[in-house]
Amino acid sequence: MKAIEVIKKIAEDEAKKLHIVELGIVTSIFPHAGAGDKDNYECNVKLKNRDLELRKVPIATQHIGFTYVPNVGDLVLLAFVSGNINAPIVISRLYNDENRPPVNSAGEIVFESTDSKKAGARRLYMKFPGGIVLTITDDELKAEVGKSTVTIKTDGDITIESNAKLDIKSRGNTSISSDGDMSLTGENIRIQASGTIDIKGATVNIN
Structure with a gap:
């Protein structure tokens, strides 16, 4: 050789x-x-x-x-x-024949967790340098921004909590309705309108 x-x-x-x-x-x-x-x-x-x-x-x-x-x-x-x-x-x-990808099209970014549904077992957690935190589990979606937190649960409950000022502004018509009871509580409450204020109810109690 x-x-x-x-x-x-x-x-x-x-x-x-x-x-x-x-x-x-x-x-x-x-x-x-x-x-x-x-x-x-x-x-x-x-x-x-x-x-x-x-x-x-x-x-x-x-x-x-x-x-x-x-x-x-x-x-x-x-x-x-x-x-x-x-x-x-x-x-x-x-991916393989047993574990196939989620349905998707060109140009799409799709995330579909394949883990079993167990409370607290699955979590998508994102934390940014500025302090914004986004947490998604099987039970709720929670967004934390500074001193404020918005929580949306899968049963439909929505909670907005803030240790700072909370403003709701609209340039159009605004309505708030509920099929259940509604309460408004605060140290001081002021209702002001540039036009007419109508208060209607089966019974109106003013103390």
Whole structure:
């Protein structure tokens, strides 16, 4: 065998030892679920085409400050630093025949959580440097801006709370109606109109 053929054979053997990318199935997840835990956004992955499970595999993120740990059973794509099987990274998740993408069209951005419905188990949380916080769970949507909070619950209840001034202004007609009781409470209340004020009711009590 010529020297060049020997070198070629050695190069081919070494190339076979390198691991570039592999498909895997997530078997366990380790999100950073609390300030006191030591988990750092990792998961265990069983390689799809061989009987090998990789432990505590780091999960790549598109932006520091953004997290979305995969679910157990998700199909993921792994890359290996310098081709070393002991240095894997989950770089992406893939749809398949069992886990299909949500219905979407070109130009759309769609988010549809596939997690099971458990109160408090699912959460979309966004916090901005200026202090604005948006939290969405299965039970409610809450927007916090400075000293004010707006909460909309899935049962229809809406709550607006503020430790600051609250103004409602309209350049057109404004109406507030309710099929139930309505109350207005304050330290001082002033009703003012540039035109006529009509007060009607089956019984009108003025104390």
